Amino acid sequence: MSARQLDPGTTEPEAGPLKLVATLTIAGLLSGVAIVGAWQTTRPTILAYQAQVLKAAVFKVVPGAQGLQRLAWQGQTLAAEADPGGEGDDTPVVYGAYDASGALIGYAIPAEGAGFQDKIGLIYGYDPDASKIVGLRVLDSRETPGLGDKIIKDQEFVHGWDDLSTTPSIELVAHGKKAAPNQVEAISGATISSKAVMRIVSGSYADWAERLPKRADAPRQEITPAASPAKEVAP
Amino acid sequence: MSQSDRTAEELLKGLWKENPTFVQVLGMCPALAVTNSAVNAIVMGLATLFVLVASSGLVSMLRHFIPKQVRISTYIVIIATFVSVADLVLQATLPVVHKELGAFIPLIVVNCLILGRQEAFAAKNTVKLAIADAIGMGLGFTFALTLLGVVREILGSGSLFGMALFGPNYEPWVVMILPPGGFIMLGLILLVFSWVKQRRQARQARQADPAPKVGVA
Amino acid sequence: MSSENLRLQVTAAPFTHSPRTTAAVMRDVSLALLPVLFAAVWYFGIVAILVVGTATLGAVLTDAVLGRQGWAGLKDGSAILTGVLLGLTLPPGIPLWMALLGGVAGIGLGKVVWGGLGHNIFNPALVGRAFLQAAFPITLTTWVAPGSGSLVSLPASTLAVPLLHVDAVSAATPLGLAKFQGTLTAVGPLLTGNVAGSLGETSAIILLAGGAYLMWRRAFDWRIPASIILTTAVLQAVASAIWPGLAPPQMMVFSGGLLLGAIYMATDPVSSPTTPRGAWIFGAGIATLVVLIRNWGGLPEGVMYAILLMNAASPLIERATQPRVFGRDKRRLL
Numbered sequence: 001m002s003a004r005q006l007d008p009g010t011t012e013p014e015a016g017p018l019k020l021v022a023t024l025t026i027a028g029l030l031s032g033v034a035i036v037g038a039w040q041t042t043r044p045t046i047l048a049y050q051a052q053v054l055k056a057a058v059f060k061v062v063p064g065a066q067g068l069q070r071l072a073w074q075g076q077t078l079a080a081e082a083d084p085g086g087e088g089d090d091t092p093v094v095y096g097a098y099d100a101s102g103a104l105i106g107y108a109i110p111a112e113g114a115g116f117q118d119k120i121g122l123i124y125g126y127d128p129d130a131s132k133i134v135g136l137r138v139l140d141s142r143e144t145p146g147l148g149d150k151i152i153k154d155q156e157f158v159h160g161w162d163d164l165s166t167t168p169s170i171e172l173v174a175h176g177k178k179a180a181p182n183q184v185e186a187i188s189g190a191t192i193s194s195k196a197v198m199r200i201v202s203g204s205y206a207d208w209a210e211r212l213p214k215r216a217d218a219p220r221q222e223i224t225p226a227a228s229p230a231k232e233v234a235p
Numbered sequence: 236m237s238q239s240d241r242t243a244e245e246l247l248k249g250l251w252k253e254n255p256t257f258v259q260v261l262g263m264c265p266a267l268a269v270t271n272s273a274v275n276a277i278v279m280g281l282a283t284l285f286v287l288v289a290s291s292g293l294v295s296m297l298r299h300f301i302p303k304q305v306r307i308s309t310y311i312v313i314i315a316t317f318v319s320v321a322d323l324v325l326q327a328t329l330p331v332v333h334k335e336l337g338a339f340i341p342l343i344v345v346n347c348l349i350l351g352r353q354e355a356f357a358a359k360n361t362v363k364l365a366i367a368d369a370i371g372m373g374l375g376f377t378f379a380l381t382l383l384g385v386v387r388e389i390l391g392s393g394s395l396f397g398m399a400l401f402g403p404n405y406e407p408w409v410v411m412i413l414p415p416g417g418f419i420m421l422g423l424i425l426l427v428f429s430w431v432k433q434r435r436q437a438r439q440a441r442q443a444d445p446a447p448k449v450g451v452a
Numbered sequence: 453m454s455s456e457n458l459r460l461q462v463t464a465a466p467f468t469h470s471p472r473t474t475a476a477v478m479r480d481v482s483l484a485l486l487p488v489l490f491a492a493v494w495y496f497g498i499v500a501i502l503v504v505g506t507a508t509l510g511a512v513l514t515d516a517v518l519g520r521q522g523w524a525g526l527k528d529g530s531a532i533l534t535g536v537l538l539g540l541t542l543p544p545g546i547p548l549w550m551a552l553l554g555g556v557a558g559i560g561l562g563k564v565v566w567g568g569l570g571h572n573i574f575n576p577a578l579v580g581r582a583f584l585q586a587a588f589p590i591t592l593t594t595w596v597a598p599g600s601g602s603l604v605s606l607p608a609s610t611l612a613v614p615l616l617h618v619d620a621v622s623a624a625t626p627l628g629l630a631k632f633q634g635t636l637t638a639v640g641p642l643l644t645g646n647v648a649g650s651l652g653e654t655s656a657i658i659l660l661a662g663g664a665y666l667m668w669r670r671a672f673d674w675r676i677p678a679s680i681i682l683t684t685a686v687l688q689a690v691a692s693a694i695w696p697g698l699a700p701p702q703m704m705v706f707s708g709g710l711l712l713g714a715i716y717m718a719t720d721p722v723s724s725p726t727t728p729r730g731a732w733i734f735g736a737g738i739a740t741l742v743v744l745i746r747n748w749g750g751l752p753e754g755v756m757y758a759i760l761l762m763n764a765a766s767p768l769i770e771r772a773t774q775p776r777v778f779g780r781d782k783r784r785l786l
């Protein structure tokens with residue numbers, strides 16, 4: 001009895017090593033070409049969407065903003081930075097928010113940290129002249145639906161960050177107990193997630209806000225785009 | 236059996252008789268992970284359908300050229316290519332859903348349903364049959380995911396395709412959109428599936444032998 | 453003498469019989485639960501009866517309709533007991549439709565799918581409770597302060613239309629107060645039960661009395677509750693000595709569902725180990741988990757999860773603690 005043919009498709013049972021290598025090489029090459037083609041075609045749309053989401057978030061946390069620009073530390077000075085070429089760029093950045101004339105009115109600072117479940121990613125607005133946090137939006141979270149996700153949905157909590165003094169430091173207090181301008185009320189029933197947000201903002205604030213230059217000393221917007229109202233995009 | 240009968244049969248078997256999720260219990264990872272809403276489930280099902288049909292067609296087309304020693308690696312390269320394309324296209328066209336599905340789109344590569352169909356069917360059959368089989372299996376998978384997604388979204392969020400069904404005071408069954416809800420729902424649906432199958436078999440047995448002999452001599 | 457009287461009588465083992473049947477044990481446990489139910493009515497009003505009754509209805513109907521033995525399977529009383537225990541773990545203001553659903557889920561997912569009484573890995577009442585907790589986390593942690601209504605008045609949420617939500621006034625439990633606000637509750641109210649909490653977890657004295665009755669009737673393995681209570685007290689004494697911010701051991705033992713769980717849930721003969729050494733280990737495991745969850749976990753209370761996790765470990769514990777046949781088997785672990 002001859003060698004059993006498992007696969008009627010392969011008629012030659014023994015292919016030489018050259019053929020094996022050649023097959024995989026050709027498959028890999030063609031695959032690469034296809035993926036690069038798809039990447040090139042979809043890239044502009046993907047980047048435009050990401051920019052739109054970012055713009056919407058920045059404009060929400062810094063009221064009155066008309067333009068934005070990436071800022072990063074270059075040595076001791078904060079300077080404008082080009083858009084990241086690709087993902088995986090870990091340089092910590094903030095976004096300068098500018099009015100129509102190109103003068104800085106505040107910073108939008110992205111931050112992330114551990115929540116009740118998984119990471120919470122958020123962005124908050126900071127006004128360096130008034131030493132105030134002027135807005136906060138949670139962008140990414142997997143907190144428990146109905147409980148922890150109130151950090152996104154509970155308007156009272158979200159707007160608790162709209163005018164928050166940072167002197168001497170920001171504090172979380174129980175729901176209904178706000179007594180000073182530097183206090184935020186926790187969401188009743190979602191204490192753990194509220195604490196997580198507070199911890200993330202406090203940590204990021206200590207890293208960033210205290211050394212961010214005042215409005216007058218901040219880098220100006222290099223390219224002043226035509227002031228266009230931010231389009232609403234669900235983050 | 237005529238050629239078109241055969242094609243129809245291969246197409247239909249994936250929908251019910253050999254449904255990948257409910258009968259073969261393949262591809263459980265996406266079936267449990269992304270069926271927390273109907274939209275997510277449908278998009279995941281269609282992305283898988285696309286990858287499956289494209290890969291099966293190509294593998295069947297190339298089945299005489301791929302040496303059998305490297306066939307699995309070649310299948311994986313083919314599947315991975317289509318998955319990457321699907322991932323990028325989704326990211327560009329449906330960014331919100333893409334974000335929700337997250338890592339599960341790239342993970343279609345390791346969905347055993349897809350590699351299984353290449354090895355078990357596409358590599359041994361004509362292009363026409365392979366594509367019919369892939370469409371059937373892909374649609375069966377999409378149907379199963381959508382069923383899970385619809386039930387879980389209705390109970391877990393009180394909505395269907397994002398539209399609220401019960402008004403603002405609905406008390407959502409949070410567990411249903413969390414991972415345990417996926418397991419519970421899948422278990423219950425599998426239960427119903429086997430129950431229906433059992434009843435059908437019992438009925439067929441009765442019809443085949445309407446007057447079973449009672450007692451043995 | 454006729455030859456018929458000389459017939460050899462052949463009977464099969466077992467030759468010793470215990471008068472204790474499943475139904476008798478269930479009756480004893482139910483009897484011991486009556487004062488607990490009475491205390492619940494005293495503190496929360498007639499709503500306690502409604503909640504416990506509805507949960508029991510859900511459990512009984514599910515067992516009768518889906519269970520292998522149908523209505524006949526109800527005779528041992530285990531479905532009723534599951535329903536009553538489930539009801540006692542629920543908050544007083546829970547909508548009745550949820551209590552019914554809890555009974556259905558408890559028996560359906562906790563008992564019937566495993567093959568019925570004796571085949572279940574987990575305590576069915578706690579499975580029902582865990583399902584409700586996962587499904588409706590807000591409602592299941594919304595507590596009513598004791599004595600906030602008259603005997604016959606109902607909280608607004610009790611009669612909520614099925615599937616819909618009604619806002620309820622919330623009071624904090626002693627454990628919640630300790631965890632989120634750093635306020636400790638004195639032992640006095642914990643003993644009498646004048647604190648917010650689930651229907652059956654309020655009065656420590658009544659729960660302990662029920663435990664004493666069951667011990668006297670030998671209706672349960674006393675080692676399990678003893679082990680849970682002792683281990684909790686010792687671990688918490690050590691922990692609160694090292695970290696002074698933690699609650700003192702007496703509060704840990706007398707608050708929340710610890711006593712209810714230790715006496716009535718962990719002792720479920722189906723889902724707990726039967727060997728004496730196994731019972732001690734099982735209880736110590738529950739207590740360790742409770743102390744860990746309550747002190748350092750995200751939730752103020754963890755008795756339910758502790759018992760369910762140890763339920764899963766019961767078969768392992770039993771294997772590890774099998775008595776050795778003298779002079780034959782080598783000593784081995786697992």
